[in-house]
Amino acid sequence: MERKKFLKSLVLAGAAGTVLASCANTEKEIKNMETSDGFKAGYIFHSVYFWLKDGIQEKEEKDFLNFFEILKKVPGVESCHIGKPAGTNARDVVDNSFSYHVMLTFSSLEAITAYEVHPDHLAGIDQYSKYWKQVEVRDTVLS
Structure with a gap:
C-alpha cells in the first residue's frame, strides 16, 4: 500500500512539474512577444x-x-x-x-x-x- 501511495505521489509531482514548466514557458513566451506597434513586454x-x-x-x-x-x-x-x-x-x-x-x-x-x-x-x-x-x-x- 505504501508503494502505491509513493508511486501515486511521484505521478502527481511529475504532472505538477509539467504544468508548472508549461506555465513558465508560456510566461516567457509572452514576455518575448512583440506587438504590431513594436512594443515588448516591460514597456x-x-x-x-x-x-x-x-x-x-x-x-x-x-x-x-x-x-x-x-x-x-x-x-x-x-x-x-x-x-x-x-x-x-x-x-x-x-x-x-x-x-x-x-x-x-x-x-x-x-x-x-x-x-x-x-x-x-x-x-x-x-x-x-x-x-x-x-x-x-x-x-x-x-x-
Missing part, C-alpha cells in the same frame, strides 16, 4: 487624462497643447499620442468627461522614473498647470 504606457478649467479661451487651449510638445521631447519618451474623447456610445463604464488624453510610452521602468523628475517635464507642469482643473495618471506595464 510602460503612461496615460494622462486632463480636464481643462471651465471657461478656458481658445487661445489658452492652444497654448496648453504646447505642453505635449515639451513632453514628447523629454529623453526616454519612445512615442507620444494625443487625443480627445471619442464619440463612443454612453455606458456606465465609459468616462468621456476629460478634455485631453496623452499616452507616452517608455521602454522601461527606469526610463519613466527619469522622466518623472526631468527638469523639462517639471517645468512644463509649472507652466501649463494653470489650464487644468484635474489630472489623472494611469501607468501600465505590458506583460
